[in-house]
Amino acid sequence: MGGCTSKDKSSSNVNPSRNNAGSGVNGDYNEADDIRVESINRYDEQIVSILKRDLRENPQLFLLNNMLMATQFFENYHKEVYKLANSTTSQIExxxxxxxLKDETMECTSPDIIFDKxxxxxxxxPLHGPKKHHSEPLAAKRLFVINDTIEVINSMDLPQYTSIDKPAYQVRTEESKRKGFLRLKLIDTNKFPKQETYIEVHQESVPGPSTSFDSDIYDYMTITDLKTPKPLDIIDNPERRDxxxxxxxxSRKVKKIPLELLENEDDYVDPDISEEDFFDTVTYIDSRGFMNYFKNAIFPNSLGRAxxxxxxxxxxxxTIPGKVFCNLTDDDDNPIPCEVIPCVAIEWPDQTFEFIMRExxxxxxxxxxxxxxxxxxDEMLKDIRSMNCVLVxxxxxxxxxxxxxxxxxWEIAFPKAERYIETRMSHTQIRVxxxxxxxxxxxxxxVSQQHGLLVEHIRCHMYWECEANYRDWPEHRLGTKLLKVITxxxxxxAKGVLPDYFIKQKNLFENIxxxxxxxxQRxxxxxxxxPAVYFMSALRNLRYTSGKFYPPLDLKELYKIVAQSQGIKIVNPNILSAVPPNLKRKRYTDADTQFKHILELKNKEKMYKKKFENNLDKMEERKGSVDSIDLKLTIEKQFDMYKxxxxxxxxxxxxxDxxxxxxxxxxxxxTLxxxxxxxxxxxxxxDTAAAFAVEVCEYRDVIAKEEEACKKMAVKEISDLPPSTPMRNSVQFDFSLQQQVKGNLVNLNNLNATFNNGIQVQPTQSFNKIKKERAKVAETNGNIPRKSVAFVETK
Structure with a gap:
């Protein structure tokens, strides 16, 4: 699964900071800003310089980058996703x-295995709103239920089935005028009983812009009504399930022109010619009728319980067309919103030719x-094309x-391809x-619920962003990249155009x-x-399910720090915003008078402080919530040294931590x-102030201690492992460099550039590479610096 298609040795001495993707303020790679890194120290100086610049010129970006780094979603992403990527079906499926398959004529596909993890x-x-303290996943769980009574036949030969064989209906796909949609045409209509359904002549619809205001309201009301979830209209269980x-x-009547009439040059019309000579009656699987049958009969009577x-x-x-919304419950009785989607399996459609051959x-x-x-x-495209799609x-x-x-x-959907792609996305991309x-x-x-921007739209947008530049996803400047994705x-x-990732001609925003x-957009x-304030408000709604998970960032404290007008008040909370003149200390020659004056000042200070705090509490009560975040908060363009x-x-x-x-x-x-x-x-x-030197030394001692423990654990873990030969393209990690900095051991690998950044290679390749590199570290006791993939040495 490596993405290497060629290698040019002459390029090995060109700028190594390309892999960093963070040398600019916004994390863009620009050849004009190409920097040659000649040593590890130089690289560290550049990173610190970038961080300082963000803190000085764009504090919100500095806060956002570090906030996102401090938020976790997985315990061990590589290990967990490796298992998911190498399993054909999930345990839930x-x-x-x-x-x-035992009790129903259906089977299920659950594509959102990343979200399940x-x-x-x-x-x-959420801390506020109608769903206050209501715990649920970030996205609803999708369950594609495939009906096995319908089989899509691709060849022109009609399969032979006995009366007890399944499926009951053989159909062929027929192209629709709309990209992203197909029709299911019944093959053998002779054995199909006469139907009491409408029969109409198919006419080409030519939709155009409406000039009537009332018509606009009606149309918007119609599509809004379609997307508004409605209760089920449960009917009795059908007698037969197959x-x-x-x-x-x-049924539709489709025009046909017999060849004999085309060859007849005179105007004579044979009186024996009937209407059937000009029209064919074609039977289709009705998507609306199928959905009504599924949601009102199949799901409530048996499938839902299954x-x-x-x-x-x-x-x-x-329900809305194509989906049934229903909730599961977890072990703690928290709801798990689910979308049950009925569908029919088909092979990879011809409409995706552009996706496979995208120039x-x-x-x-x-x-x-x-x-x-x-x-x-190319390997991924080959695998994706071998997977089935579905029609919803x-x-x-x-x-x-x-x-x-x-x-x-019927709408074409790609649940298996989506699952495949998401398990091949990097940790940084999944986090974005x-x-x-x-x-x-x-x-x-x-606000918008099912009417506006949906999770499926964000998913599609992420696919396009990954394809645009798979390597430009720096972990240490994740906020910078995230803002680009949002932009x-x-x-x-604004344009109202979001092409479907698999069928580019289909606009997912067209009917919104x-x-x-x-x-x-607003x-x-x-x-x-x-960004800092909005993400503080959003991320505080994310709660870790266990105290044994990673330590959560104290967003309440961070907001309190940012919202404080003066940083000195944070360092010394006893400093009041305004000290009245009568609390100023005076000097008296008499010692007793001076002592009484000091006691009086202390009592007045306590009273004033208590009154000041009471006023703050009243202000918070008027706001409606102590923990609410003011989205209109204006963050200073430059923080003082105490903040x-x-x-x-x-x-x-x-x-x-x-x-x-x-x-x-x-x-x-x-860890590193x-x-x-x-x-x-x-x-x-x-560098902020010399007065902070004591705190700096304490932090560095802790960092050095943790790094030393990490090294020892790495050597211990690989001591019993047999050596393995790394496969090519395993360039994702390199961790063998270190140096002494002011007496403290600090790992100086370019981890910001190599950690979860770059082409997503097959996990086994990365693991073998790590084992070999760790074996080298063990042989040399970790004392010989080695060349990092993040920079090149100059002679």
Missing amino acids: KDLNRML VNKYVRFR TLPMTCFA LGFDELAISEAK ERPTITDRRTGYRYRWPT PKGYWLKKGSYPDANIE FLFLLSIHKTFIEP NLTTRL PKKYLQFA LFHDVIQS IKVILQLFISQFI IAKKSARVSTKEQ FYLKQAWYLTNILE
Whole structure:
């Protein structure tokens, strides 16, 4: 799965900072800003310089980068995702299909295995609003239920089945006028009984812009009504489960021109010619009728219980075309929102030809190594194309005008391909995806619900962002990258165009009312203007499910620090905002008078302080919530040194604590990464003021101690492992460098550039590379510096 297609040795001495992707203020790589790093010390100086510049010129960006680094979603991403990526089906699918294939004519696909893993550690629990203290996942769990009574035949030969064989219906796909949709045409209509359904002549619909204001309102009301979840209309259980009712079929008369009539040159019309000579009657699986049958009969009567939903949840389920919304419950009785999606399996469709052969897909060349990277790789495209797709019973919806073919069209979906792609995304990319979902869950979903921007739109946007540049995702400047991703999404919202990742000609924003797109656009614009405050508000709603997980960042304390007008008040809370003149100390020659004066000042100070605190409490009560975050807060353009001190101390302590936890549950690379970031911040703290030297020494002692423990543990873990030969393209990690800095051991690998950054190689390749490098460290006791992949040495 390596992305290397060529290698040019002459490029090995070119700028190594390309892999860093953080040499600029915004993390962009620009050839004009190409910097040659000649030593590890020089690299560290550059990183510290960038951090200082952010703190000095853009404090919000500095806060955002460190806030996102301090937020965790996985214990050990590489280990956990490795297992997910190398399993054909998830355990949830195995358990469900064991029952579905036995009792139902269906099987299930659950593509959101990454979210399932995140939900194990992190839940969304808002502090305010109607769902206050209501815990649920960041995104609903999708369950694609495949109906096995319908088989899509690709060849022109009709398979032979006995009366007891399944499936009951053979169909062929037929192209629709709308990209991203297909029709299911019944093959053998002679054996199909006469149907009491409408029969109409198919006519080409020509939707156009409406000039009537009333028509606009009607159209928007129509599509809004379609996307508004409604309760189920439960009907009695059907007598047979292996067949579909007549309401699931629709017949159309399609024009045909017999060849004999074309060859007849005279105007004579044979009186024996009937209407059947000019029209064919074609039977399709009706998507609307199929969805009604599924949601009102199949799901509530048997399938819902087979999927694990209880009777109360089924009775409260709601639906829109193509989806049934129902809640599972976890061990703590917290709801797990689910989207049950009925579908029919098909092979990879021809409409995705552009995706497979996409010519404008960027190819990134690593100027340091000469390796060329492209995502998805050719191997990934080959694997994706071998996977089945599904058709969901949801036709195309127009915002304006009518579309008569909507009930015979089925939407193409790619659940298996999405699962495959997401398990090949880097840790940084998945984190950006989840941070976007936290903003969506906090600010957008409560307003737009199913009508506006959805999780599926953010997922598609992330695929495009990964393809645009798979390597430009620096872990240590994650906030910078996230703001770029949001900016690009805002541009798509403004244009009203989001191409489907697999079928580019399909616009996912086409049937969304403009007002909802504009709402999301304004919200993301506000986020870009004040990212630190908005993400403080969003991230505080993310709660770790266990106290044994990583230590959470104290966002309440961070907001308190940022919102404080003067940093000296944080360092010394006893300093009041205004000291009245009568509390000023006076000097008396008489000792007794001086003593009484001091006692009087202390009593007055206590009274004034108590009154001051009472006023603050009243102000907070008027706000409505003590913990509420003011999204209109204006953060200073430059912090004073006292505020810088407490902010740096907060993050340094947080990163050290994360490193300690990482040493026990995650990779050594992650441990060293957070130790290195803490070490960078101690350099900034040291340069802020000489008075902070004591704190700096204490932090560095702790960092050195933790790094030494990490090294010893790494050597111990590989002592019993047999040596293995690394496979090519395993350039993701390198951790063998270190040096003495002021008597403290500090790992000086370019972990900011190598940790979770670069092409996603096959996990076994990375693990073999790590084993070999660790064996080298063990042989030399870790005392011989080795060449890092993050820089080149000069002669």
